[in-house]
Amino acid sequence: MMRSLKARIVLFLGILMIVLTMMISIILLYQWRSLILENQRQNALAVARTFAASILDGLIYQESGLLPNEGYLENQIHNFLGKNNQVRWLVMYDRDGHVAVRSSFESSDPGDAGEAEALPPAAGRTGTRIYRSRSFGWILETALPLQIHSKSWGELHMGFDLEPARARLQRLFFLIFGLAVLFVVSITAFIWFFINRVTQSLGRLVTEMKQFDLDNITPTQMKAGEDEIGVLVSNFEKMKQRLQQSRQQLLNAQRQIYHAEKLASIGRLASGVAHEINNPLHGMKSCLYAIAQEPRNLPEVKRYLGLADEALDHIALIVQKLLGFSRQHAKQTVAMELNNEIEKVLSLLTYRLSKNQIIIEKKFQSDLPLLHADPHLIQEVIMNLLLNSMDSMEEEEEGGTIRITTARNGEGHIHLEIADTGCGIDSRDLDKIFDPFFTTKDEGKGTGLGLSVSLGIIESHGGTITCQSRPYRGTTFHITLPIQGAK
């Protein structure tokens, strides 16, 4: 599926933003979490150290008998817990690692959790750990040795409530997550808006390019700005102008080739035409001679003048046809009858056809619809094909046959077929015959342009031309032309 440039850029930037924002959020959250926990740890240790100092004082007083052994520590702990509600439980181990005193005297308190989960006495080292207690949730446990120099009374373990810090962290998480989502959404929306603006003009340029029609080049509607798209627009405009010029040059060159090719075929017609003109000229000469013999025989003079006039008409007709054929025209599409145009071409070839004993078989559909085409160009194609057919039978002693068929082909097309019984085309040459300058004829006999020019003419009318041929059997050219002309 083709995705638009806009969608691809937004998708790419969107994913990039999400990944980057997620990474930054995770790093931030992790840092804050570490900071908050470190803060908690330091606070907890400070509180624990203060309490441990007062406990140590009590223990020294007890040993020196200044304080009673019974109930003193329990009282201290009770008072301490009453004042520090962030401390959830408290355990004091003696020197041998047995519980000496503990805060919880009821079964639901951390004592059970504490006993089961509290750090084991750590042999005189200060330590902390975080764990999840069944009764109190998240707890930060501190372990402090009760020790002065080498004398030890055991260890003091305290469990601090971490739930408020955890709730703070959770709020922070939601805040960062919310901000990240907001950031990604707003940046993506901004990118979308921005790309939209950029691609809008690009999209307009794409539409202009899609609508570009070589046959109908119109100036670009867009204004060329100063950015890269503006450069594209102005270059597109320049390219269109250059294309238009080249196209015009190409059309001119094509017209000149058509004309040159036409003149070349006239050259080849010349001997036939000269002969056609020669006959009536001889006739006229005979008439003039006869008049000169009997200038007073008025009825005979009249008859001979009539004959001479007919001969002159005939010559004028031939010259007119030749001129009509050779004149250079810009392509002019008119409604024309194909059968008529074929007849006109045949009339120029009469002499050569009869000289080479070539029989023309016409299979014309009489009610053929009118074609919208340029009659001069269509004549040129027919002339090229007929000359080729005649050339292909030149060597034959018994001449040959050219069958010309016209018919309506389906709804919108006319089919013209020119088939000869000539020498045929070698299968290796068959796909080259429409190439310009391809010829198998001797130098001076063929330019190799006839079929390529014909192909150009037929295609410019929206038609097709194909060839079938079998060596020594003959060749058939098929032409289809749209009745309504090229689109």
Ligand SMILES: Nc1ncnc2c1ncn2[C@@H]1O[C@H](COP(=O)(O)OP(=O)(O)OP(=O)(O)O)[C@@H](O)[C@H]1O
């Ligand atoms: N009806 C045909 N029978 C046999 N060969 C043909 C026929 N039509 C075309 N050819 C072959 O195709 C070649 C190209 O034909 P094309 O009309 O383009 O050039 P040409 O006849 O050689 O020269 P010209 O420019 O004078 O027409 C010919 O040289 C010939 O070999």
Ligand SMILES: [Mg+2]
């Ligand atoms: Mg030819």
